[in-house]
Amino acid sequence: MKYKKILVCDDDQGILEMLELLLEEDGYQVVLEPNSVNALKTIERESPDLILLDIWMPMISGDQILRALRDNHKISSIPVLMYSASTDGKNIAESCGADSYISKPFDLTVLLEKIEELLKA
Amino acid sequence: MGKENHINTKKINVPLDLGVLYKVLDASVTGIVITDNLLPDNPIIYCNPAFEKISGYIRSEIIGHNCRFLQGKDRQQSERKIISTALGKGESCTVEIRNYTKKGKLFYNELYISPVKDESGQITHFIGIQNDVSSRRKSQQELELVQQETERKVEERTRMYRESQEYLSSIVETIRESLLVMDKDYKVLTANNHFLNTFKVSINETKGKLLYDLGNGQWNIPELKKLMEEILPTNNPVLDFEVKHDFPHIGKKLMLLNAHRIELEGRYKDWILLAIEDITDQRALQQRKDDFLSIASHELKTPLTTIVGYMQLMERMMPENASNKFKGIVEKTGKYVQRLNQLLSELLDVSRIQTGNITLHQEEFDFDKMVADAIESIRAATPSRKISLTGKIGRNFTGDESHLIQVISNLLSNAIKYSADNTPIEVQVSSISDFIKVSVTDRGMGISEDELSNIFDRFYRVGEVQKHYPGMGIGLYLCQQIITNHGGTIWAESQKNVGSTFNFTLPMH
Numbered sequence: 329m330k331y332k333k334i335l336v337c338d339d340d341q342g343i344l345e346m347l348e349l350l351l352e353e354d355g356y357q358v359v360l361e362p363n364s365v366n367a368l369k370t371i372e373r374e375s376p377d378l379i380l381l382d383i384w385m386p387m388i389s390g391d392q393i394l395r396a397l398r399d400n401h402k403i404s405s406i407p408v409l410m411y412s413a414s415t416d417g418k419n420i421a422e423s424c425g426a427d428s429y430i431s432k433p434f435d436l437t438v439l440l441e442k443i444e445e446l447l448k449a
Numbered sequence: 450m451g452k453e454n455h456i457n458t459k460k461i462n463v464p465l466d467l468g469v470l471y472k473v474l475d476a477s478v479t480g481i482v483i484t485d486n487l488l489p490d491n492p493i494i495y496c497n498p499a500f501e502k503i504s505g506y507i508r509s510e511i512i513g514h515n516c517r518f519l520q521g522k523d524r525q526q527s528e529r530k531i532i533s534t535a536l537g538k539g540e541s542c543t544v545e546i547r548n549y550t551k552k553g554k555l556f557y558n559e560l561y562i563s564p565v566k567d568e569s570g571q572i573t574h575f576i577g578i579q580n581d582v583s584s585r586r587k588s589q590q591e592l593e594l595v596q597q598e599t600e601r602k603v604e605e606r607t608r609m610y611r612e613s614q615e616y617l618s619s620i621v622e623t624i625r626e627s628l629l630v631m632d633k634d635y636k637v638l639t640a641n642n643h644f645l646n647t648f649k650v651s652i653n654e655t656k657g658k659l660l661y662d663l664g665n666g667q668w669n670i671p672e673l674k675k676l677m678e679e680i681l682p683t684n685n686p687v688l689d690f691e692v693k694h695d696f697p698h699i700g701k702k703l704m705l706l707n708a709h710r711i712e713l714e715g716r717y718k719d720w721i722l723l724a725i726e727d728i729t730d731q732r733a734l735q736q737r738k739d740d741f742l743s744i745a746s747h748e749l750k751t752p753l754t755t756i757v758g759y760m761q762l763m764e765r766m767m768p769e770n771a772s773n774k775f776k777g778i779v780e781k782t783g784k785y786v787q788r789l790n791q792l793l794s795e796l797l798d799v800s801r802i803q804t805g806n807i808t809l810h811q812e813e814f815d816f817d818k819m820v821a822d823a824i825e826s827i828r829a830a831t832p833s834r835k836i837s838l839t840g841k842i843g844r845n846f847t848g849d850e851s852h853l854i855q856v857i858s859n860l861l862s863n864a865i866k867y868s869a870d871n872t873p874i875e876v877q878v879s880s881i882s883d884f885i886k887v888s889v890t891d892r893g894m895g896i897s898e899d900e901l902s903n904i905f906d907r908f909y910r911v912g913e914v915q916k917h918y919p920g921m922g923i924g925l926y927l928c929q930q931i932i933t934n935h936g937g938t939i940w941a942e943s944q945k946n947v948g949s950t951f952n953f954t955l956p957m958h
Contacts, residue, residue: 342755350762384747413750415797433754433790436761 335376480579505550649698868893
C-alpha cells in the first residue's frame with residue numbers, strides 16, 4: 329500500500345515543503361514540481377501514482393495542465409487531486425476532470441483521507 | 450323765477466309754458482335746485498322731489514336755505530373753493546362734494562352748478578344738478594383698495610419669487626450634480642453650470658434642444674425613454690438609472706440618472722427635473738477596493754495554508770512525553786490560526802458579494818440533515834455547550850447547501866460567543882406555508898433596540914461586544930447576503946440581558 333509515488337505541482341515553495349514533510353511522514357514517496365511549465369514532462373518521466381495539483385499558478389494554470397494530461401494517453405489515467413484558495417476552485421476542478429478537490433487551507437486529515445481513497449480506487 | 454316764460458332763449462328759442470317745464474324738472478331722477486342770486490344769501494327757490502330723496506329733507510326744509518346746509522359741519526372741503534372761484538367768474542363747474550343727509554349720513558354729491566344770466570350779463574340764478582354718487586364712489590374706492598392690495602401682493606410675490614429664484618439658483622449652481630429642467634416634450638428649459646462643465650457644452654447647444662437629441666444621442670436609450678415617459682402621467686420617478694456611454698468631449702463615463710416631476714404649489718406639473726451624477730470614478734474606486742480585498746485575502750491564504758499544515762503536523766508529531774504546557778501552546782496556536790483562516794474566508798466572501806460574484810449553487814439536499822450536520826460540527830468544537838434541535842421540514846430543499854451551513858454555523862457560534870457557558874441554545878426548524886423557518890435562540894446578553902437594526906450591516910459591531918470579542922463584524926452581513934440571495938429574509942429579536950433569537954426564512958421552490 330505505502331511507498332506510492334505522489335507528485336505535487338505548486339508554485340509556492342512553502343506549501344511544497346509542508347506537503348513533502350506530511351506525505352513522507354505518512355510513508356509516501358514525494359516528487360515536487362514548482363514550475364508548472366515543466367509539469368507534464370515531469371509527470372511523464374516520474375509516472376506518479378497520484379498528482380496533487382494547484383490551480384492558480386503563473387505561466388500555465390492547473391486546469392490547463394490537467395486538460396493536457398487527460399489528452400496524453402501515457403498519463404491520462406493518473407488520478408489528480410486539485411486544490412485552490414479560490415472559491416470557484418471546485419467548479420474549475422470539476423469542469424476539467426479532476427478526480428477530487430480540496431480547498432486551501434486544507435485539513436491534513438481530510439487531505440490524507442482523500443489521497444488514500446484515490447489510491448485505493 | 451322771473452317774468453319770462455322761457456329759459457335760455459338763445460338755445461331753445463321756443464316759448465314754453467312754465468308749468469310744463471316744472472313738470473319736466475319734477476319728473477327728473479336727478480336732484481335739481483335753483484337758487485336766486487338776486488336775493489340775500491342766494492337762497493334755494495326750487496327743488497325737485499329727486500333732490501328731496503337724495504338729501505332726506507322735505508321741500509319745506511329746503512326752500513329759502515343756502516345750499517351750504519348740505520355740507521353740515523364739513524366746511525373745509527377744497528371743492529368749496531372750486532365752486533366759489535367758478536361762481537365768482539360767472540362760470541359753471543362740476544365737483545364731487547361731501548354732503549350729509551338730514552340724518553347726518555355722508556353721501557358724495559356730484560354737483561354741476563351753472564349760472565343763469567339776464568340780458569345785462571348779471572347772474573340772476575344758479576341751477577344745481579345733483580347726483581348721489583356714493584355707491585359709485587364706494588365701489589371706486591373699493592376698486593382702488595383692491596388695486597393697491599393687488600399691487601402690494603404682486604410686489605410681495607415678485608420679491609418672494611425673486612428671493613426663492615435666487616435661493617434656488619444658488620442651490621442649483623452650487624450643487625455638484627448636473628441638472629436639467631425639461632418641459633413635457635423633453636425639451637430642455639434650463640441646464641445648470643455643472644451640467645455644462647461636465648459635458649463641456651454651451652448653453653446654446655443645450656437649451657431648447659430635445660433631451661434625446663443632446664450630444665450624440667447619449668440619452669436616447671429605449672429603456673430610459675420608457676421610464677421618462679412614465680414620470681408625468683404616473684409621477685413615478687426614475688431612480689438610479691445607470692448610463693454607460695462614450696460621451697462626446699469627455700469620453701467613456703458611467704452616469705447615474707434620477708428624474709422627478711416638478712411640482713411647485715401645484716404649478717409646473719408638466720416639468721421634469723433630471724439629475725445626472727458622474728459615478729465613473731466612484732465605481733472604479735469601488736472596483737479597485739473589491740479587487741484589493743479579493744486579491745489580498747486570496748494571496749494571504751497561500752502562506753496560511755502552509756502555516757495550517759505545519760500546525761497540524763506539529764500536533765501529529767507531538768512527542769508522547771511533551772509537557773502539558775507545550776501541548777497547550779500548540780493547541781492555542783492552532784485555534785488562532787483557524788480563527789485567522791475564518792476571518793480571511795469571510796473577507797473573501799464579502800468581496801465576492803460586493804462584486805456580485807457570489808455564485809449560489811442550486812442543488813437539492815436534505816434540509817433537516819444539513820441543519821443537524823451544522824449543529825453537530827459546532828457541538829464537536831464546543832462540547833460543553835448544550836444545543837437542542839426541535840422540529841423538521843421532512844423534505845428536500847434546493848439551494849446552496851454549503852452557504853446555508855455557513856449561515857447556521859455563524860448564528861450558532863454567535864449564540865455561543867454571546868451567552869454564558871451554562872445557558873442552553875435552541876434551534877427550531879419549521880415549515881410555514883411555503884417557507885422554511887429556522888430560529889436560533891440564546892439566553893445571552895441580548896442586543897439593545899437601537900443596535901438591533903444595524904447588526905446586519907457590513908463591519909458593524911455592537912458597541913460593548915467590540916471590547917470583549919475580537920472580529921470584523923461581517924458574519925451577520927454574510928448571513929444576510931446568503932439568505933437574501935436565496936430569496937429569503939433574516940431578522941433578529943432581542944431583549945437586553947434576556948437573550949436573542951435570530952430567524953431566517955427561505956421560500957421552498
